[in-house]
Amino acid sequence: MLRHCLVSGIAVWLAGTLPAGAFIAYVSNEKSNTVSVIDTDKWAVIKTIKVGQRPRGIELTRDGKFVLVAVGDDNTIQMIDTATREVTNTLPSGPDPELFVQDKAGKILYVANENDNTVTVIDIEKRTRIGDVQVGVEPEGMALSPDGRFLINTSETTNMAHFIDTETRQIVANVLVDARPRYAEFKRDGSELWVSSEIGGTVAVIDPAKRTVTKKVTFNIPGMRKEAIQPVGISIVADGKTAFIALGPANRVAVVDAASHQVTKYLLVGQRAWHMAFTPDEKFLLVTNGVSNDVSVIDVAALKVIKTIQVGELPWGITIAKQ
Numbered sequence: 001m002l003r004h005c006l007v008s009g010i011a012v013w014l015a016g017t018l019p020a021g022a023f024i025a026y027v028s029n030e031k032s033n034t035v036s037v038i039d040t041d042k043w044a045v046i047k048t049i050k051v052g053q054r055p056r057g058i059e060l061t062r063d064g065k066f067v068l069v070a071v072g073d074d075n076t077i078q079m080i081d082t083a084t085r086e087v088t089n090t091l092p093s094g095p096d097p098e099l100f101v102q103d104k105a106g107k108i109l110y111v112a113n114e115n116d117n118t119v120t121v122i123d124i125e126k127r128t129r130i131g132d133v134q135v136g137v138e139p140e141g142m143a144l145s146p147d148g149r150f151l152i153n154t155s156e157t158t159n160m161a162h163f164i165d166t167e168t169r170q171i172v173a174n175v176l177v178d179a180r181p182r183y184a185e186f187k188r189d190g191s192e193l194w195v196s197s198e199i200g201g202t203v204a205v206i207d208p209a210k211r212t213v214t215k216k217v218t219f220n221i222p223g224m225r226k227e228a229i230q231p232v233g234i235s236i237v238a239d240g241k242t243a244f245i246a247l248g249p250a251n252r253v254a255v256v257d258a259a260s261h262q263v264t265k266y267l268l269v270g271q272r273a274w275h276m277a278f279t280p281d282e283k284f285l286l287v288t289n290g291v292s293n294d295v296s297v298i299d300v301a302a303l304k305v306i307k308t309i310q311v312g313e314l315p316w317g318i319t320i321a322k323q
Helices: 002-017
Strands: 023-029 034-039 044-050 055-060 066-071 076-081 086-092 097-102 108-113 118-123 128-134 139-144 150-155 160-165 170-176 181-186 193-197 202-207 212-217 234-236 242-246 252-257 262-268 273-278 284-289 294-299 304-310 315-322
Touching (some): 023 055, 034 055, 108 150, 118 139, 150 181, 150 193, 234 273, 242 273, 273 315
Parallel strands (some): 055 315
Antiparallel strands (some): 055 066, 097 108, 118 128, 139 150, 150 160, 181 193, 193 202, 234 242, 242 252, 284 294
């Protein structure tokens, strides 16, 4: 009995001290034309992958087999095999692809092409371009409603969030937001769409059913000029209660109560906080810092930055996979 208790006690102690799960983060470095591969158990870069010119948008395919990277100056989407961590193929985009999103099944990829004001529709398996949707000027942000019915594109110069019917591939609504919208994110239950406006300095909260702005999240950091607070990346936890907003050259991530839409805390990160991604268990949030060339690791429960990881030049996007 004593031996059984000791063994059980040791097992519990080990469970509490060993890593909860092994995850791999992929960071696109816009200036060095590389992707940094980070082991989240070691919190260290374990490989640097050479990719095309000006990599920005980056995302794991639904089946986990590939990391897709938009290489803007090469006008294509490169495919990194997650088993070999090498570029193995490409997908055909339009000129200067930036951000993209997959459909729920992981069969269709929607790509915002900044230079021709279109969203390209790509069949991932066949690796063919199957359509285009004309949108506003300088399209960037991309999001898909949880039910898969509507694709959202934000156009930086038009200052709009375009609602696109995924069946007809037609724009069905345009919602005006503040200047230079960069990113769009739905709450998981589909009740709200959040759109960051970099120059406007706000995040618009949109009712997807009414397609109207119902609230704007604003920011105030003592001693900092308003124009230095430039929201870009948005990450909302699965339960929809808390959101994190990367504030660009303000070098901070805002923590927002997603029910009241009020900022509750600012976390100091690296220089020019850009895009973010949760580990799959949502215990950590990783933030790319473009000017300091590093990634900040935020403990989500503690709301504290616990680690900084040096990566390539001008880190831009990030995606995280199970190992």
